[in-house]
Amino acid sequence: MDYQEYRQSLNQKLAERVERELADFREDILSKSPQEIYDAAYQIILKNDIAECFSDADYSPQAAKALMKSPNLLQDIYEEWIEREDSHMDELRQTVADFKSYMVKTEKILSGKER
Structure with a gap:
């Protein structure tokens, strides 16, 4: 072998x-x-x-x-x-924050187009 x-x-x-x-x-x-x-x-x-x-x-x-x-x-x-495991929660919190920012930005764009 x-x-x-x-x-x-x-x-x-x-x-x-x-x-x-x-x-x-x-x-x-x-x-x-x-x-x-x-x-x-x-x-x-x-x-x-x-x-x-x-x-x-x-x-x-x-x-x-x-x-x-x-x-x-x-x-x-x-x-x-x-x-x-702490790093997992840090990554999850960052993902939630990033998604929140994305949704807020998307909402602003959509509401700006509606006017």
């Missing part, structure tokens, strides 16, 4: 592991009450997004091996994201 095949093999194993963790998470979530599922909605979305990041990953063998040492990679990355 050459280096590229080895690299692809490790990345494939990593992606499969994340998919197994996601399947286990889904199974656990589906055993919960509707309220618990609702309360976990953000976690469900994020863990699906995290798993998607691994579906086409191309990490070095060293990086793939290091990631596979995590006891629960999906959960560990989710927890890391939660600690950094």
